[in-house]
Amino acid sequence: MTAEMGYRTMTKYRIKYSVVLMARAVSRILYLFLPVKKDRILFCSFNGMQYTCNPKYIFESLYRRFGQQYEYVWVLNDREKLPMAFRDTVKVVKYRSVRYVYHWMRSGAHINNMGFEPALPKRKKQLYINTWHGGGAYKCVSFDVKMYSKGCKWYCNRIRQLTKGTTDCFLSSSKRFTDVTSEDFRIAENRFVPTGMPRNDRFFSSDPTKTHMLKKQICERHHIDPDNLLVLYAPTFRSYGANLRNPNSDACCPCIENAFETAFGKKVTFLYRRHISRHDTATQPRREHPDIVDLTHYPDMQDLLEIADVLITDYSSSIWDFALTGKPGFLYMPDLAEYQSDRGFYTPLDKWPFPYTESIDGLCRLIASYNTRENDDRIQAHLNLLVSYERGHAADRVIDIIMRHTR
16 A cells, blocks of 8 residues: 555545544434333444344244333334335334434444444443344454554444444353453443344244245255255355455365265255455356356355255354354365455464365365264354353343343
């Protein structure tokens, strides 16, 4: 980056920070006329892009237990993503719209998997719960990321000072997650709640009949033979911001297919899922390939983790979720050196729950040498190392926190 580009970048972030300060000042004036409604709860997942992840599972558990005793607001840029069952009773607002700001100011509780608006200061009667969107401790995130520019780091540091103490509860999947995230986000450890991820509760109370029905529904909808070995390939994103990109489906290739068929004795169907983003640059699988089904826009990743027989990923936190199922997983990292240089890792690679490789040939060898006992031992050692908090009751524990605040 040239000196001129660096100056422009720093100026951009200084302007952005000034706008945040002005918005906070205006918000405090508006607060005088907009009282908080303690029984109104606002849910937001990936800045309104999806109805999914931990906020979804907390919302549905809360709705099952209390129905319309609470007032619910979902932040969704596409109203059609809210299930039909809730459309008559749940308000929907677009991210950063006027209605979004209004409900943000007045909601008694905020459930968010990304973080909270720095331009809208928290009010004393509001409860902020950050569910985050990944378990375990794998790729570095937030302030720990090495590739951020000087201007970006300056801005992040100012915002963190500005919003210090905002988060009331930060859900944690493991002790290791608490250790690294509290330091990275500059949030006190006593704000972290050892609940596990609400989206993972389902893996502790799995009903074989329901799983079979879910698999049947997905397979019928996408013309998949349910007797095939379902291999989910779900790589995470690269870079960040406007430069965010996705890798292609190169792991869904004939030699990998043959390796699985030889090792597991079943015909293979690849379920390919890119990371959801506004800047998706990945090439979709060829339409004429019958054994690759693109499920990038399937609404809930946890459904796919439940029906998949095998997971192939790289640095994604789906590693953590899938490890809880006990099923086989493999890590394909063709850009390991670059990724490690850009981001870095919280946990040494040889301690992750699944074996890794940097090449297609290496992946074939890992598949050929798969051993169930070794897989089980490796997963358990990983969960023990990170000190897992997953017990299958995360949503209930979050609801208890909400009830204590609102009642």
